[in-house]
Amino acid sequence: MMKNLEKYKRDMTLSEQELDTITRDLLKGKFNEERRNSWKSKLAAQHDVERTSSATTIEMKPKDRGRLRPLYIISAIAATIALLLVVLPLFQSSGTSPQQLAMEYLEKPFPHNAVRGDEVSTTRLRATEAYNEQNFGAAMQQYNTLIASEEAEVGDYFYLGLSELYTEQYPLAVQHLEQAQALAASGKEFQQEIDWYLSLAYLQAEHTAKAKTLLQQIVNNKQWKQADAIKLLEQI
Amino acid sequence: MNKNFGLTLAEFELLLEEVQAGDNTRFEQVFLAHFNDCINYLKSNYDAKQEDAYDATMETLIIFHDRMKEGKVTYGNLRFLFTQIASQYYLRWIKKEQLTQTLPETLDRIEANAQLDRETLGTLDKAWAQLGQKCQDLLKAFYYGNVKLNELALIAESSPAAVRKQKQRCVEQLRSLFQQFS
Numbered sequence: 001m002m003k004n005l006e007k008y009k010r011d012m013t014l015s016e017q018e019l020d021t022i023t024r025d026l027l028k029g030k031f032n033e034e035r036r037n038s039w040k041s042k043l044a045a046q047h048d049v050e051r052t053s054s055a056t057t058i059e060m061k062p063k064d065r066g067r068l069r070p071l072y073i074i075s076a077i078a079a080t081i082a083l084l085l086v087v088l089p090l091f092q093s094s095g096t097s098p099q100q101l102a103m104e105y106l107e108k109p110f111p112h113n114a115v116r117g118d119e120v121s122t123t124r125l126r127a128t129e130a131y132n133e134q135n136f137g138a139a140m141q142q143y144n145t146l147i148a149s150e151e152a153e154v155g156d157y158f159y160l161g162l163s164e165l166y167t168e169q170y171p172l173a174v175q176h177l178e179q180a181q182a183l184a185a186s187g188k189e190f191q192q193e194i195d196w197y198l199s200l201a202y203l204q205a206e207h208t209a210k211a212k213t214l215l216q217q218i219v220n221n222k223q224w225k226q227a228d229a230i231k232l233l234e235q236i
Numbered sequence: 237m238n239k240n241f242g243l244t245l246a247e248f249e250l251l252l253e254e255v256q257a258g259d260n261t262r263f264e265q266v267f268l269a270h271f272n273d274c275i276n277y278l279k280s281n282y283d284a285k286q287e288d289a290y291d292a293t294m295e296t297l298i299i300f301h302d303r304m305k306e307g308k309v310t311y312g313n314l315r316f317l318f319t320q321i322a323s324q325y326y327l328r329w330i331k332k333e334q335l336t337q338t339l340p341e342t343l344d345r346i347e348a349n350a351q352l353d354r355e356t357l358g359t360l361d362k363a364w365a366q367l368g369q370k371c372q373d374l375l376k377a378f379y380y381g382n383v384k385l386n387e388l389a390l391i392a393e394s395s396p397a398a399v400r401k402q403k404q405r406c407v408e409q410l411r412s413l414f415q416q417f418s
Contacts, residue, residue, distance in 0.1 A: 005356065008411060009418045010415075011415060020407070023375070023407050024379045026352065027376065027379040028380060029352035029356075029357065030352065030357065031376070031380045032298050033357060035301075039268060039294065039297065042268055043268055047271065049272045049275070051286070051287055051290045185260075
């Protein structure tokens, strides 16, 4: 693969078969990576499964455990105290919590431009109008009507989640943005926007681990808002 | 745990049809729900670390999905097959081919999935974004979706020869864009 990749990059002659193979490998690598990232965020968001354990553990073989125990405990206590001494002043001096920073990103509502003429149902049109007027209560009512009538699309879940986010109903926002994310997985519509706002919803709902995973995914995939995602990750 | 992840034969066949048609909704529902079981299996059987067990299970999921797409997975004991692929992948990857147990013949060809380095992936993403939608659809369907040229010709209401030419043009265009961004 690497040898052919160099040829592929350098405009050197490749047989049709070589070109075919390397194109297949490249595209397989690209789409597999997209699948990995999508499954990673779903595993974290829907099944609480993450690559790293939430608790920091020091791996030891069973036979070592008894022998090292006193030294290990003393070292762990000393390290914890030292860490607290270093870290606590940082928190005290820092004026911005991740939640506060997330709140700043939520000050200006995400615009709704998705009016598509005759495709729009009356309910959706009312929801869009209410949302754009920042009448989020009325918008939520209309979106919930669409969901109840099983006509809801990914955008409806997305804007319902946003309306809940702007009205500080964080658990509901998480629920509906997760539903939007699940629906968006098969298409491209709103995918990156959902990821960003879902990460903010996670932060506000204090699902910090999930927020971190999703923000990291945004950074890794160079998605929309990646620079802001980096800022938030630095604060968490 | 149910040896077929709770799927009946009919449900499995439906799942297989959906995966082959590019719909992964049910596949994800079933397999992501059992992801942690496989991690725990690797941890308890091979003393695997969380990160390694997670990565091996993720790669197994990719392999399993590909095999289902190619119609190479049959109903019977899906859980056994899944955990055996995960075990083999983990052992080959972590312990450098030190296989300690006999594995089913069907698993002989488990190889690492194509994983691109960050730089290549970034270049490819930029090139891909510049490629026209038609080329994207055609290349994705042919190289990733395993859709044959004559099937693509039927969909496009065109001849296989014309689709083949179009595919070649798209391949060259992708390469040219890749070189620009390299």
